[in-house]
Amino acid sequence: MSTLGKLLETYYREHPVLLPWRVDPTPYHVWISEVMLQQTRVETVRSYYLDFLEAFPTLDSFASAEEDRYLKQWEGLGYYSRVRNMHCTALELQKTHGGAFPSTFEELSKLPGIGPYTASAIASIAFHQKEVAVDGNLVRVASRYFATPWNPKSEKDKGLVRLRLKEEMDIDPSVFNQALMDIGRTICLPHGAPLCGECPLKQHCVAHKRNEELFYPQASLSKPKKEENRTIVLIECQGKTYLEKRPEKGLLASLYQPLNLEGHLNEEEVIAYLSDMGLPALSIEDLGPSKHVFSHVIWHMKGYLVRVKESNKGMLFVGEKERKERYSIPSAFLAYLP
Ligand code: SF4
Known part of the structure; x- marks a missing residue:
């Protein structure tokens, strides 16, 4: 042997x-x-x-x-x-x-x-x-x-x-x-x-x-990760939160997320964006920053909670229990959707 x-x-x-x-x-x-x-x-x-x-x-x-x-x-x-x-x-x-x-x-x-x-x-x-x-x-x-x-x-x-x-x-x-x-x-x-x-x-x-x-072993030089700024918006309507399905290909494909926008938007810009979606805001609250490290990219996130009076037809709004039981939400959003 x-x-x-x-x-x-x-x-x-x-x-x-x-x-x-x-x-x-x-x-x-x-x-x-x-x-x-x-x-x-x-x-x-x-x-x-x-x-x-x-x-x-x-x-x-x-x-x-x-x-x-x-x-x-x-x-x-x-x-x-x-x-x-x-x-x-x-x-x-x-x-x-x-x-x-x-x-x-x-x-x-x-x-x-x-x-x-x-x-x-x-x-x-x-x-x-x-x-x-x-x-x-x-x-x-x-x-x-x-x-x-x-x-x-x-x-x-x-x-x-x-x-x-x-x-x-x-x-x-x-x-x-x-x-x-x-x-x-x-x-x-x-x-x-x-x-x-x-x-x-x-x-x-x-x-x-x-x-x-x-x-040992031989050290390898790893490529620096790409860094992206994102704005995460929890849109709340009558106790339910808006969720959208991510695209079928790419990062976190087909999983669910709150509204996830490119760049860092301020409160006025978020309110204007929601207004364009047909969702006038009743209130907006700053949820602070959060960071998530993926294998090739790092997200630097800013979060907001926005309450709206009415949801738009065809948009998915779910309560907390249903969200936890049915929808796969990546841990990247845990700071905002525990
Ligand atoms: S295999 Fe690793 S832990 Fe074991 S003696 Fe060698 S260096 Fe040490």
Whole structure:
């Protein structure tokens, strides 16, 4: 048995992490959990995972769900394109595979919405295929363990890590990957803070032996995010709030939001805008600033609450209870619509 395989197997056996998706790792369960875990912390994913499975216990139940329903289920997790892509995959699986997941990396990768990481995770954890699920965490651990300056954001380097780790994978691939995931998430931490004293790999980790943990992985220069000013207007009429559906494509596609205008408008400009919409204002209240950071853009928001006497026909106004139960509202608006 390889040294790394042996260390990982012992660690996984002696430090079991109780995660709901590890109880019954069917392909459907592994898929949902792994997609949710991309960009989201384990602690947050736990309850979302359980709620999602309660709403959609099977792939068929998810595939037949309406868009608004599965977006609502995803509300607060962010990166909504993940659940939209999952839904396309579910439909494709029904169409081409009788609603079942194929078991190999190659077949899984051909499905729309399943990238190399997710395909490897499903193949290795649910089907015990010899595949390495390489994400940024795994690149970091491998980069330090082998003292090689791989870059977690480089697809080429991810491929190199996959090949290198495959050479060491002589235990159950499910155990190998999940032990590495646990170490990457809880011990071999990013931003210069690896907890090497607690690490099962420390005696064989080349970077640790050389006292060079902080030299790895290779740092990547990230592009500065675009910054936008927005004005968010809560239009209230007889206890109900105006909501509009965002466009089908682009940022936060098909989700609901209050009136969301480009730029920073002052009170007079907001009142004039609403008047043009046929909504004369009774009062206006400044709700203060708020900021939301997306993956590629930052919104600097200014908020107002405007009370109007009458709503216009055809405009959607909903009460708080209905809004919370039925409409998916991105967390970007939480400061104004809790
Ligand atoms: S010994 Fe330290 S640097 Fe090496 S894998 Fe463990 S935590 Fe990471």
